[in-house]
Amino acid sequence: MEDRRQRLLDLLAADRAARPASAVALACERCVLELSVSGVGATVLSRLPGSNGDGQPSRGLVHATNAVSAGLEDLQLTVGEGPCLDAFASGGPVLVADLEAETTRWPAFTPAACELGAAAVFSFPLQIGVVRLGSLDLYRDVPGPLNRMELTDALILSDLATQGVVADLDGHNVEDVSWLADPHLQVHQATGMVQVQLGSTTEVALLRMRGYAFTHDMTLAEVARQVVARSLRFTKDKDGQ
Structure with a gap:
């Protein structure tokens, strides 16, 4: 796994040298290239002000590799359910190889997500220890699971994306993302x-x-x-x- 991590670090360094961009954006784009997925979105989340930690998380920062990824991120905020929110709530990956089979789990999200073009979704929490910062969300336009190597690379890239988020959060309270460039x-x-x-x-x-x-x-x-x-x-x- 260390060899794969170093390989991905080298690729991201080359990506950054070729086109300056945020670490989160580069990690998302590298996911598309390495994991046979159709698109990726990264979301930083916080609790709603005044909820005392009990409310639904709200989005503070988003990067999406294409319009469908952006639509899936916005859809989850709109309906209040989906893999991104589940990954954030549980602190573990949410892996759904056949989205059409998840109508009971996400009755509002699933049909709309399928209409957008998603057939499989995979969300990974962005977290350090017990502190959760958001999620890295992948989708495919055809059903099918991540294979073992793709899953390993997704976990590594989500960790590298987390490091990029932490760099952006430096000097700020992780419970307050209002200072971020919030599209919402x-x-x-x-x-x-x-x-x-x-x-x-x-x-x-x-x-x-x-x-x-x-x-x-x-x-x-x-x-x-x-x-x-x-x-x-x-x-x-x-x-x-």
Whole structure:
């Protein structure tokens, strides 16, 4: 395994020399080249403010190698379920070789993910000891498991991606990722606004926003933009527009 780790380190060093980019982005792109996967997304997660550690994790930073990977990351935030969130919650890999068979496990995520083009998904936690920072999420457009060597390389690359995240987190509290370049920063802002509108908890506000996004075939980010722009308002009885 050490030989494979050194090989991947050498490849990443060559990648960085050829095209300067973040360690996380390079690790994602190397996954595509080494693991016979169709795309990869890396997500940094934190607990929602005000949840006291009990709320759903929210995304703080994302890198995706293609549009489908980006869509899968956004979908999980929207519906509140999927391999990324399970890997973050459990601290262990989530390996699903045939996504269509997981309708019971993820009733909202699975059909939408299949429609996006995912047929197999593999998520690996980004963590140091007991501290979980996020997940590295891989998908294939055809069913099939990672073989033993691919699984080994995925574990190594997730560890190297974690090191890249830690470098970015240097000097910051790992429980607060609000300082990151958050593509869903408006989600946090909108959640607070909806919480005030409903007189509810953060979790209830986010649940209402997710429900609205799902029933109106929108992303959670799109709902958040409308809330922040005040073109969408939530009430205690029903959602307003």
